[in-house]
Every structure is written in C-alpha cells, then in structure tokens.
Amino acid sequence: MSQQQAYAQPPAPRPFELDVEKLRDLERHNKLPVFTTFQDHADGDFTVIVAGKGVYLWDAEGNQYLDGCSGIGNVGLGYDQTEIADAVHAQMKTLPFHLGGWNFSTPPSIELAAKLTQHAPDGLNRVIFVSGGSEANETVIKVSRLYFRLRGFEKKTTAIALDRSYHGATYGAASLTGLPHMHEHFEPMLSKVRHIPTPYRYRCEQCGTQPACTLACADMLEKVILEEGPETVAFFIAEPVLGGGGGIPLPPEYFQRIRAICDKYDVLMVSDEVITGFGRTGKMFAIEHAGVTPDMISTAKGINSGYLPLGAVLLHEKIYDTFLQAPEGTDFSHGYTNSGHPVCCAAGLKTLEIMERDQLVDHAARMGALFHEGLAELHSSPIVGDVRGLGLTAGLEFVQNKEMREPFPPETNVADYVRRAAMKRGLLVRELGPDIIFMAPPLIITQQEVGLLLQRLKDTLTETEAWLAAKA
Numbered sequence: 498m499s500q501q502q503a504y505a506q507p508p509a510p511r512p513f514e515l516d517v518e519k520l521r522d523l524e525r526h527n528k529l530p531v532f533t534t535f536q537d538h539a540d541g542d543f544t545v546i547v548a549g550k551g552v553y554l555w556d557a558e559g560n561q562y563l564d565g566c567s568g569i570g571n572v573g574l575g576y577d578q579t580e581i582a583d584a585v586h587a588q589m590k591t592l593p594f595h596l597g598g599w600n601f602s603t604p605p606s607i608e609l610a611a612k613l614t615q616h617a618p619d620g621l622n623r624v625i626f627v628s629g630g631s632e633a634n635e636t637v638i639k640v641s642r643l644y645f646r647l648r649g650f651e652k653k654t655t656a657i658a659l660d661r662s663y664h665g666a667t668y669g670a671a672s673l674t675g676l677p678h679m680h681e682h683f684e685p686m687l688s689k690v691r692h693i694p695t696p697y698r699y700r701c702e703q704c705g706t707q708p709a710c711t712l713a714c715a716d717m718l719e720k721v722i723l724e725e726g727p728e729t730v731a732f733f734i735a736e737p738v739l740g741g742g743g744g745i746p747l748p749p750e751y752f753q754r755i756r757a758i759c760d761k762y763d764v765l766m767v768s769d770e771v772i773t774g775f776g777r778t779g780k781m782f783a784i785e786h787a788g789v790t791p792d793m794i795s796t797a798k799g800i801n802s803g804y805l806p807l808g809a810v811l812l813h814e815k816i817y818d819t820f821l822q823a824p825e826g827t828d829f830s831h832g833y834t835n836s837g838h839p840v841c842c843a844a845g846l847k848t849l850e851i852m853e854r855d856q857l858v859d860h861a862a863r864m865g866a867l868f869h870e871g872l873a874e875l876h877s878s879p880i881v882g883d884v885r886g887l888g889l890t891a892g893l894e895f896v897q898n899k900e901m902r903e904p905f906p907p908e909t910n911v912a913d914y915v916r917r918a919a920m921k922r923g924l925l926v927r928e929l930g931p932d933i934i935f936m937a938p939p940l941i942i943t944q945q946e947v948g949l950l951l952q953r954l955k956d957t958l959t960e961t962e963a964w965l966a967a968k969a
C-alpha cells in the first residue's frame with residue numbers, strides 16, 4: 498500500500514486519459530519555469546496538476562492531494578464552484594470584454610466595486626481594478642505619488658516596507674518587497690524604498706528576549722521617516738500576515754502604533770491583503786483585527802477565489818477627494834487593458850455572493866481556530882521551533898536546537914524534505930527557504946479535512962525527524 502493509499506480519499510472527479518510522458522516532455526522543452534530552479538525543471542522535477550474538487554487536487558499520475566495552500570493562497574472556495582463557472586460562462590456569452598476605463602464601464606465591474614466598498618473598512622470607498630497583486634502594489638506606488646503631487650508635496654515619493662515582506666514580482670512591487678532573493682539578480686531596484694525590521698517575534702532582534710513585544714519595530718518606522726525627512730516619505734506598506742516572509746502575523750498593537758506614526762508625518766498607510774483579504778484570517782480584511790483604517794488596501798487572489806486573474810486597490814475617500822480637486826484635465830494615467838475585466842469581475846461578484854450566503858468568513862474563523870489548535874500540538878516535535886499564523890494561514894519554522902532556536906545548516910534544506918514528504922502523503926505545503934513551510938488551506942475546509950491535514954502533517958514530521966536522525 499502506498500503512503501497515499503493509507504488515507505481515505507474521495508474519488509477523482511473523472512478518469513484521466515492523458516499522455517503524461519508527452520505532457521511532461523512538452524513542459525520541460527517549451528516553458529521557462531518561474532520560481533523553480535532551472536535545473537529542477539530541466540530534470541523534470543515538477544508535478545502536473547490536472548483536476549480539483551473541494552480542497553483536493555489530482556496530478557496527471559492520479560495522485561490525490563489535500564491542498565494545504567489553496568493554490569497559492571487564492572483558491573479560498575475550493576476547486577469545484579460550478580456557480581462561479583456558470584457566472585463566468587454567462588458573462589462570456591453576454592459580453593466577453595469591454596473597457597473598465599477610458600470613459601467606459603461594464604455591469605460586473607460596477608457591481609463588484611460596490612460590493613467591495615460595502616465590505617471594506619469605513620472610508621475605503623473607491624476601487625481601482627487590476628489583474629493581480631503585483632499590479633495592485635504598482636498602483637499603490639502611483640496613487641501615492643499623484644496624491645502628494647496634487648497636494649504640492651512633489652518630494653514625497655519614498656516608500657517604507659518590511660525586510661521580510663513580499664509585495665510582488667513586477668519592478669515596483671519587487672522593489673517594495675524586502676526578501677533579498679527578489680532583488681538578487683535584478684538590481685538596481687527602485688531607489689526610493691527603505692526596509693525596516695519585521696516584527697518577527699521568534700527571531701526579533703529588538704525585543705525577542707523580552708517577555709512581550711515592545712513595538713520597537715514600529716518605532717523604527719518613525720526613526721526612518723525622520724532619517725529620510727518626513728517631506729520625502731509617501732507611504733508605509735505591510736502584510737498583516739507575512740506570506741512569502743514566513744507566515745508571520747503582525748500584532749494588532751503594531752498597526753495601531755504604525756497608524757499613529759503615519760498620521761503624525763502625513764504618510765499613507767497601506768495594508769497589503771493580497772493573501773490575507775477575503776476571509777482568510779477570519780475577518781473580511783485582516784487589518785480589521787487591529788481596528789485601524791488604512792489609507793489603501795491592495796487585494797487580489799481571494800477576490801474571485803483565483804478562478805481568473807483579478808486584483809483591486811481600495812482607496813480611502815480622502816485620496817479620491819484630492820484627485821477630484823485636481824486641476825481640470827488631470828486624469829489618472831494608469832490602468833491596464835484588463836482593469837475591470839467583466840468576466841473576471843463576474844467571478845468576483847459570484848465569489849462574494851457565495852461567501853456571504855455561506856458565511857464563509859465566520860466559517861474560516863472557526864476552522865482557523867481548529868487548525869491552530871492542532872498545529873499547537875505539533876509544536877512538541879523536536880524539530881518544530883515555531884508555529885505561528887492567524888486564521889487559515891500558518892508558518893512552521895524548523896530548528897535543530899529548540900532551546901537555542903538554532904537553524905539547521907541551510908544545505909540540510911529541511912523545508913524541501915518536508916514538502917516532498919508531505920506530497921507523498923497527499924498534502925501540499927509550500928516551502929519558504931530552507932527552514933520554513935507555509936500553509937493557507939481553502940476557506941471551505943471542513944472540520945474533518947482539517948483533521949486529515951493535521952494527520953498528514955504529523956506523519957510527515959515524524960518521517961522528517963527520522964530522516965534527520967539517520968543523517969546525524
């Protein structure tokens with residue numbers, strides 16, 4: 498019996514009649530892999546996913562996986578929402594495309610914008626549609642520049658972000674990103690970005706040895722604003738739970754202090770909710786946990802459960818008011834062919850309708866609590882140094898010495914072993930560097946599926962412990 502067969506599995510949605518070898522060959526010879534090493538791809542080290550249902554996926558060989566990552570944090574509603582497919586089909590037949598700007602609009606983009614502002618924190622009453630998270634953050638950069646320029650502060654162009662942040666792969670968004678590997682081969686990045694320490698409790702250099710967070714990391718924002726000169730700083734951006742940076746949740750008090758500092762120096766505060774938006778943390782937007790209102794929220798992924806490319810920036814009314822008072826003839830010379838694409842927006846509208854009807858934000862809060870209860874038990878593993886996250890997000894950090902929080906030598910690549918061992922047991926987790934795995938299961942996950950995920954993870958950790966012991 499294979500490791501996969503050891504678990505009860507729902508049946509595959511349909512039999513697969515694929516020429517798997519041919520597909521794998523075409524992939525290897527024609528595609529340039531992204532976020533995969535060239536050598537791994539050339540060696541055929543990739544999985545061809547062919548079908549999905551609920552929280553499950555199947556690969557071309559017929560192996561089933563419980564998707565612990567919701568695709569890449571986007572497929573919150575799981576893989577078989579026929580209502581979204583029907584809405585998309587109907588919109589495609591009625592009007593497959595028209596513009597969401599240039600003096601045009603379409604019903605799905607109008608209705609989705611209204612629905613988004615209804616769910617957004619008070620004051621965030623304007624929506625700019627884009628095609629994904631990177632474009633959302635590019636838009637944030639340009640909105641902030643126009644906003645300050647119109648107010649006569651031309652020099653306010655610097656952005657401040659966290660040193661472990663991920664904000665996207667396009668040039669501006671990658672510049673905001675703090676993770677070094679996103680800059681490594683592409684420098685010089687935009688020069689007007691400063692990075693400050695992430696409130697990373699497990700390895701905090703400011704207050705890690707103290708019993709509670711002192712918010713010294715938030716005070717770093719003030720320090721850097723003063724170093725740069727407040728007249729040059731446009732915005733601060735952070736993810737309420739860092740995704741690519743390690744599943745690190747930021748404390749509510751952190752954002753409260755950040756909000757006060759931003760207000761003091763006329764700096765815009767931006768919450769990047771590309772992963773955390775749309776219920777993932779048990780609130781519609783994760784910044785609600787902090788009870789503060791940002792000036793902009795960037796979103797994508799869960800906005801239409803990843804069924805089609807879509808993103809949006811939610812803007813505070815104060816920004817729009819400034820735009821409205823612009824000299825006659827001023828426009829926002831920004832936008833994309835696909836801004837407000839009617840088919841992508843129809844998928845978004847249906848997604849939000851399902852979320853409201855099935856009360857999925859509350860469901861995610863309940864499943865998130867169960868998920869973290871179970872994960873807390875896995876903390877007893879000798880190799881699990883930290884378990885963190887919020888709602889249906891989680892990061893696990895592996896260490897060789899728990900007391901000293903000593904990482905394994907990077908070449909051990911524990912996270913890679915865990916990812917592969919989890920796949921053998923029918924569970925998808927994402928590795929972030931050599932020591933961390935990240936999970937973000939679908940919002941629709943049931944109690945029983947949370948149990949199955951945790952069981953597969955537990956078995957994976959047991960195998961990893963044995964592998965490490967054998968290596969020592």
Ligand SMILES: Cc1ncc(COP(=O)(O)O)c(C=O)c1O
Pocket residue numbers: 569628629630631632634663664665666736740741769770771772797798
């Ligand atoms: C927090 C955050 N911001 C922005 C992005 C970029 O989004 P996209 O890949 O849709 O461009 C991501 C992607 O994972 C993200 O996690």
